[in-house]
Amino acid sequence: MAHDAVGGGEHTGHAGMGHGAMDMAPAGIPLASGAEDRDGLELDVLHARLGPVLAHWPSGLVLRCTLQGDVIVDAEARLIDAGPSAPNPRISSRHLFVARRCDNAAGLLALAGFDDAASHARRVRDAVLKAGGTAHASRQLYRLRRMVRRSWLLRWSLRRVGPLTERDLARWHLPEHLRGDVRDRLLSMLDRAAQGLAQADGQSTHDQPAVLIEAVADLVRGWDLAAARLIVASLDLEALTADREVSRV
Amino acid sequence: MITHVAFWALAVIAVLAGAAVFIVNSMARASYSLAVSFICVGLQVLLLQQNYVGVVTILMMVMEMAIMAVYMVMFMGMNPALMPMSMVHDKRHALAVSIAVFVLLATGVLLEPWPARRGTPPDDVTAALGEELMGPKMLVMAAVGVVMAVTIVAGVVLAAHRGRYDRFGDDLRRRPARDPQPGGVGR
Amino acid sequence: MSDPSVRVVAPLWVLAAAGLLGLLVLAAAVLDGALSARAAGADVRTGLTRPIGEVARLMRQRRRVTVAADTLLWRVGGAGLLVMAMMIVTVVPLGDWTLFDLDVGVVWFNAMDVLAWAFVWLTGWGANSAYSLVGGYRFLAHGLGYELPLMFALVAPAVAASSLNVGTIAAAQQGLWFVVWMPVAFLVFCMGVLAIAVWGPFSPALGPDVAGGVSVELSGVDRLLFLSGRYALLAAGAAFAVPMFLGGGAGPLLPAWVWVLVKTLALLAVFVWLRRHLPAARPDLFMEVGWVVLLPAVLLQDLLVAGIALGRS
Incomplete structure (x- = not known):
């Protein structure tokens, strides 16, 4: 449950922060300490954890965030239970690839509050995973891409969030398809799903390149919680296959 | 009759809520008991048939207290939901001043010869x-x-x-x- | 000051008004359930019964307890939205009848909608959870963006009818509805209604990115009250728009009170439908739009309306 992860993270996040006297810890929760925020005001610092289990979140990823208000001033990422996931023999890797892209797009759209498109993306995912649903799925996917591309309100909401230039990509060894802002990445996610669907079954699918876990922490630093959630969702990570997102440090 | 009862009940609630501002130990509660006090005053003004002034009092005060709660929480630098804190400072002088002002105003109210109504209120x-x-x-x-x-x-x-x-x-x-x-x- | 076209009914009719509001809430919830089920590709009928099942589930659910919660303020905030909606409906004339013929009904609506600032924030504050507090502050940030445009949107019909009484404003638009010649004010008003109901584009305070925001720790009856309060605010806002912009009970054939209900239901359906079709307007984006675009636009609208009203008199 998302609630449990959230509630637990909030309270246990304080544990281990030495505040000395217990009388400054009403109900057993130590008070927050202050620090200067990005506008030069002194603001309380809260340590909270995002993940490992949270709705529309790559499961297994844990972000330990230092929050001031709802701005993430510092973050540290790690993976729990990293290990090989058992491949599902009944579903081809190509279909899994497409389904994962659709699922990630659904998560991103849900975080952006575009519920209709999110439901649509989930239906495409289900159609892909169902045997013999490819033709139906590609029609649905075409409609979804048109819906997402045409929504000017979605463009307004996602543009200029988490921009990645060529230099940023090189710095964090990120794959080429993550260039641009969150909206560009959403469109590229759907495009790659369409490409995967159009390929013949025998053809080898490109393996999703690994994304550095440290990069995730760097990318969300300085953004507020809502934007940070959008940025993480737009990185199109593989959920539950923690072995793919390697740490090179 | 009902109007009189309502007026006095609102008056009592307004005073009690005003006193609660200094008794409660959290800033959110202090702000919103002040809001309750003002809402009661606004309703009293409604009973005085100053409809516009009464409703605007409610409007302004609720908005103001919502903003004030935010500022209080922001500037005090502590998590005040958790840390019980006293809402009074410099207790002795404040008490002396407020009692003196109350006595002065109450005397004024009681000693003033209030005029009887002449004519009818305007439209x-x-x-x-x-x-x-x-x-x-x-x-x-x-x-x-x-x-x-x-x-x-x-x-x-x-x-x-x-x-x-x-x-x-x-x-x-x-x-x-x-x-x-x-x-x-x-x- | 009261308008002769509106009759004040006995106070006991408050119960009927509450029942009517309850029916509108149910209709809105059923519609939302049906639209959600259709979008998910499920049988629409499962969506129709979903609200009833949800009510039954929440009535039986145990209350969740959080550490060091400010229970009093939390409960007040959760139940407050429903009270707000009720207070708004009291000044809305249903055809010829009204519960409370206040001469400053428009200001009354404004005073009631400002209560959302208090109630939503208190709900977020009381639970003592970081995510619900983030949600509460998101609502206040939205409030700073939408409240002033909403206030000035309410000014336009009042100026055109030169009255703050809701019945008089409805009576002033026989022939030409205000929505026709003050569309900007109408759109901004609808936006304000969505905002006080924390609905659709204005739902980041309840966003999935903060695990439900203000409502994250709400459970059982508290959650039921909060959620039905949101629907009730949508319904009350739609009902208030009818005398303000949509000609009140004006319409052919049917009696006035039926027309008020039909228009209310139609606007309510549009509000409900919008939720799934519009992405969220995050407060950091909307703030600038509210002050730089909406406020000047609605002020120009007021100026235009004032000019026309001056020319006509």
Whole structure:
């Protein structure tokens, strides 16, 4: 449950922060300490954890965030239970690839509050995973891409969030398809799903390149919680296959 | 009869809620008991048939307390939901001053010979009250409102941490502006 | 001051008004359930019964307890939205009848909608959870963006009818509805209604990115009250728009009270439908739009309306 992860993270996040006297810890929760925020005001610092289990979140990823208000001033990422996931023999890797892209797009759209498109993306995912649903799925996917591309309100909401230039990509060894802002990445996610669907079954699918876990922490630093959630969702990570997102440090 | 009972009940609640501001030990509760006190006063003004003034009192005070709770929480620098804290400072002097003021005002109320009603209230009591209070100085009052708004804007501009040179660069040519997070209009 | 076209009914009719509001809430919830089920590709009928099942589930659910919660303020906030909606409906005339013929009904609506600032924030504050507090502050940030445009949107019909009484404003638009010649004010008003109901584009305070925001720790009856309060605010806002912009009970054939209900239901359906079709307007984006675009636009609208009203008199 998302609630449990959230509630637990909030309270246990304080544990281990030495505040000395217990009388400054009403109900057993130590008070927050202050620090200067990005506008030069002194603001309380809260340590909270995002993940490992949270709705529309790559499961297994844990972000330990230092929050001031709802701005993430510092973050540290790690993976729990990293290990090989058992491949599902009944579903081809190509279909899994497409389904994962659709699922990630659904998560991103849900975080952006575009519920209709999110439901649509989930239906495409289900159609892909169902045997013999490819033709139906590609029609649905075409409609979804048109819906997402045409929504000017979605463009307004996602543009200029988490921009990645060529230099940023090189710095964090990120794959080429993550260039641009969150909206560009959403469109590229759907495009790659369409490409995967159009390929013949025998053809080898490109393996999703690994994304550095440290990069995730760097990318969300300085953004507020809502934007940070959008940025993480737009990185199109593989959920539950923690072995793919390697740490090179 | 019902009006009288309601008036007195509201008066008692208003005073009690006002006292609660200094008794409760959290800033959110203090702010909102003040809001309750003001809402009661607003309803009393409604009973005095000053409908506009009464409703506007409720409107302004609720909004004000919502903002005030935010500022109190923001500037006190502690998590006040958790940390019980006293809402009174310099107790002895404050108590002396408030009792003295109360006695003075109460004496005034009791000793003042209140006039009996002459004639009937006008159709539009709000307009009549405005005329009575401000009369020929209406233009001055209207101008003061604008001056106050301008003062607020100027104060915010002067206090702003980042100016346009921080956003657009020294030659004001940088586009898009350098902001911690982009705004909604794309300036 | 009261308008002769509107009759004040006995106070006991408050119960009927509450029942009517309840029916509107149910209709809105059923419609939302059906639209959600259709979008998910499920049988629409499962969506129709979903609200009833949800009510039954929440009535039986145990209350969740959080550490060091401010229970009093939390409960007040959760139940407050429903009270707000009830207070708004009291000044809305249903055809010829009204519960409370206040001469400053428009200001009354404004005073009631400002209560959302208090109630939503208190709900977020009381639970003592970081995510619900983030949600509460998101609502206040939205409030700073939408409240002033909403206030000035309410000014336009009042100026055109030169009255703050809701019945008089409805009577002033026989022939030409205000929505026709003050569309900007109408759109901004609808936006304000969505905002006080924390609905659709204005739902980041309840966003999935903060695990439900303000409502994250709400459970059982508290959650039921909060959620039905949101629907009730949508319904009350739609009902208030009818005398303000949509001609009140004006319409052919049917009696006035039926027309008020039909228009209310139609606007309510549009509000409900919008939720799934519009992405969220995050407060950091909307703030600038509210002050830089909406406020000047609605002020220009007021100026235009004032000019026309002056020319006509």
